[in-house]
Amino acid sequence: MSFSQPKEDKEIEEALVRKFQGGDLEAYDKIAEIYQKKIYGLSFNLTRNQMDAQDVTQEVLLTLFRKISMFQGKSAFSSWVYRITLNASYMKLRSKKKEPNVSIDELMPSYNGAGFQQEKIQDWSENTESLMFTNETRDVINKAVDLLPEKEKVVFLLRDVEGLSTEKTGEILELTVPAVKSRLHRARLFLRKKLSNYFEEFSSRKAEK
Amino acid sequence: MICCKECLDLLYDYLEGELDQETTKSLDEHFEDCPPCISFLNTYKSTTALCRETLNQVEIPEAIRDNLLKVIKEQKENN
Numbered sequence: 001m002s003f004s005q006p007k008e009d010k011e012i013e014e015a016l017v018r019k020f021q022g023g024d025l026e027a028y029d030k031i032a033e034i035y036q037k038k039i040y041g042l043s044f045n046l047t048r049n050q051m052d053a054q055d056v057t058q059e060v061l062l063t064l065f066r067k068i069s070m071f072q073g074k075s076a077f078s079s080w081v082y083r084i085t086l087n088a089s090y091m092k093l094r095s096k097k098k099e100p101n102v103s104i105d106e107l108m109p110s111y112n113g114a115g116f117q118q119e120k121i122q123d124w125s126e127n128t129e130s131l132m133f134t135n136e137t138r139d140v141i142n143k144a145v146d147l148l149p150e151k152e153k154v155v156f157l158l159r160d161v162e163g164l165s166t167e168k169t170g171e172i173l174e175l176t177v178p179a180v181k182s183r184l185h186r187a188r189l190f191l192r193k194k195l196s197n198y199f200e201e202f203s204s205r206k207a208e209k
Numbered sequence: 210m211i212c213c214k215e216c217l218d219l220l221y222d223y224l225e226g227e228l229d230q231e232t233t234k235s236l237d238e239h240f241e242d243c244p245p246c247i248s249f250l251n252t253y254k255s256t257t258a259l260c261r262e263t264l265n266q267v268e269i270p271e272a273i274r275d276n277l278l279k280v281i282k283e284q285k286e287n288n
Contacts, residue, residue: 065285161265163261
């Protein structure tokens with residue numbers, strides 16, 4: 001579902017938006033079909049709740065229907081849709097109490113005085129195949145992403161999961177390119193550390209057997 | 210030789226191919242001599258791939274898809 005938009009797709013989409021703005025309801029159906037999976041996926045990954053993701057998707061689809069005249073074409077249509085989706089998802093999250101996020105700084109790499117790595121780093125990258133599709137692995141990954149602070153999480157979801165470019169992610173979130181890069185790098189470091197704990201524990205469990 | 214910290218700080222741009230030639234070369238050299246950083250690099254790349262694969266598996270449940278279609282239909286009729 002990675003979503004780096006090819007040029008033709010973008011043109012087809014812009015044509016659909018213009019048709020819908022001109023009153024063509026079939027064009028709206030096509031827009032809804034193109035976007036509902038992306039809207040649902042992003043809001044589900046942010047809220048981790050099917051009902052919330054359904055509410056958000058419904059709200060965004062209705063907003064697109066009612067407010068299409070407000071879309072001026074200053075940014076890409078997809079950026080507009082993502083922004084509305086993020087705002088609706090945040091409204092959902094804010095209405096709920098949430099456990100505080102862990103400090104991301106504690107999970108950054110640690111170095112000695114000369115700037116060399118202090119930890120023993122295991123390379124588990126070759127051993128993920130057999131674990132990849134187990135429920136346990138999926139849970140670990142989902143929980144790790146949930147623990148990311150909001151600022152890093154949203155950059156990670158748009159850039160690495162949705163596959164948007166750094167520039168587009170910046171446009172949607174109104175961040176500079178260096179800010180997007182730095183948040184994404186921190187998110188990846190955090191997730192790497194979390195997954196390392198899991199895979200290293202798994203290989204020591206296996207070794208004990 | 211640059212140290213691990215400098216190397217890992219530049220990892221993002223290194224993987225994106227956004228570093229100048231000289232800096233890329235100094236990272237390449239560091240990786241050659243530093244197994245922990247190679248492990249770090251490999252697991253950093255795997256992390257992104259694993260997370261992308263897992264989080265992209267979200268599908269809209271059939272019942273929710275039906276509800277959404279109903280809502281869209283109602284909205285169009287009320288228009």
